[in-house]
Amino acid sequence: MTTTRELLAGKVVVLVGGAGLLGRSLAQACAEQGASVVIADLDGSRAATACEQILPHLHGGSAHAESVDITSKESLQALIARVSSLEGRIDAVVNSAYPRNPRYGRKLEDVEYADFCENVNLHLGGYFLSTQQFAEHFRRQGHGQVVNVSSIYGVVAPRFEIYGGTPMTMPVEYAAIKSALLHLSRYFMRYYKGTSLRFNCISPGGILDGQPQAFTEAYARYSQSQGMLLPEDFGGTLVYLLSDFSKFVNGQNLIVDDGWST
Template identity: 40%
Template sequence: MSALFSLQGKTIVITGGAGLLGSEFTRVCIQHGARVVIVELHEEKAKSLIASVRKEIKTAEILFVKCDITKEKDIQNVLIKTIREYKNIDVLINNAYPRNAHYGRNMEDVTYEDFCNNLNMHAGGYFLMTKKVIEVMRKQKKGNIINIASIYGILGPDFRIYKNTPMTMPIEYAAIKGAIVNMTKYFSTYAASYGIRVNSISPGGIFTDQPASFVKKYCERVPLGRMAKTKDIVGGVIYLASDASSYITGQNLMIDGGLSVW
C-alpha cells in the first residue's frame, strides 16, 4: 500500500514552492521520494527552505528557479532547467499566489483595473504555466497537474464572519479561484488523450493567526469545528500526485472540514 502513494523518482514542479502551503508541499513531496523544483519569485525564502530541507534530508534532490509565472520567458527558463537537471516533469503543482499592491480591498474600493490585473496575474499565470507544461508532458505522453483553488471558487462567502475585523473576502479571489476550478475541468478533457491528468484542490480557511472573533465565527460553520492547518492539505496533494489517483481527472477535492456540505 505504501508504494501506491510513493513519489519515488517523480519530478515535481511547485510554483510558489516556498510559500505558506508551497513549503509544506515541498517538504512532504521530498519526504515521499520526489525530486522537487521550487518555482518562486522570493529567492531568500526559497534558499532558506532548501537549507532547512537539506538539513533534515541529506539526499534531497531540490532545485530552485526564480520565476514570474506571468512571464513566458521565465516559465521557459523553468522548463529548460528542469529538463536539463531531471530529464522530465511528472507533476506540476500550480500554487503561486501573485497579486498587486491593491489586492484585498473591500469590493466597493476595487477598481476595474485592479480587478483585471489581479485576475490576469493569478488565473492567467496558472493558464500560462499549465499551457507550457502540457507542451512538455505531451511529448512524454504522460503527466499530472494539480491546481490549488479554494472553497471560495465554489461557495459564496459569509460576510458576517468578517464583521468588526480588518478582513474581507476579496472579489478578485472568488473570481480567480472559480476560474481555476473550471480551467481544471477544461484542461482535464483537453489533455486526457495525451495521458495527462488534471485535478484541483480547494482548501477551506487555513489558520494564520486571524482575529479571534473571525476564527470563532468561522469554526462555528465547520462540522469538524476548526480551521485547517497547512498539514491538513498535504494528504490530498500526495494522493493526487501519486499513482493512487491514476484513474482520477477533472475533479476538485474539497479539503474544508465539511464546511461545503451544509
C-alpha cells in the first residue's frame, strides 16, 4: 500500500508580506502541504485575518501571525527570535512584501530622485535586510532557505503599450528593484558556499486584481493561453522550491508567467 505525505510536512515557513495578495495564497499552498506557516506583515491586523483564513487549510501544521517591518533590523531580529523559540526551527523565509511610498508608480519623467531612492531603499533594501538576517540565522541553525519574490519585470523590458488608455504604468523603480533582486539572491548563494543554504527567486507574471479590462486584454496578447494569472497559480512552484525535491536548486529564478516574458 502506498501512502502520500504532504511535501512540506514538519517544515516551518515564514511568509514576509504574508497578508498581501500573493503572500496569503502562498501561505495557503504551504499550509495545504503540511507546513507550519507564519504570516509576518507590517500590517499586523491584516496578518491576523490572513492567518484565520489559513486555519481550515492546515494539514498537520500550525499558523500564526506576526508583525514585522523589513526595513528594520531590530524588527526582523525580533521576528526570527520569536518564531524560532515558538516553533523550534525555521526552514524557510519567503520575501513577498511590497513596500512603496505614496508617490510610487508615477510616469518616468515625473519620478523625483528622492522618491526613486526611497522606493529602492524600502523594497530592495528591505529584501536585502530580510535575506541578510534570515541567512545568518540559517547559518547558525545549520540549514534554511530564502525565496525572494521578484517579477517578470526583473527579467524583461516593460511593454509600455499594454498600459495605454489606463492610469497605470510600470514604475522605473520596480525594474531596478526586481532585476537587482535576482542578482542579489545569487550573491547570497555564492557567499554561503560550503553550507546547505539555498537562495532562489520566483518571478510571477501579472496577477489579476481588478485591473482595467483594457489592460488585461492588452496583457493577454503576449500570453500563451491564460493572460493574467491568479494568486493561486504560484503556490505549486513555491512548494517545489521549499520541498526536498529541489534540494540542489540554488541561485535560480523560476519564472511563472504563461510564457509572457519569453
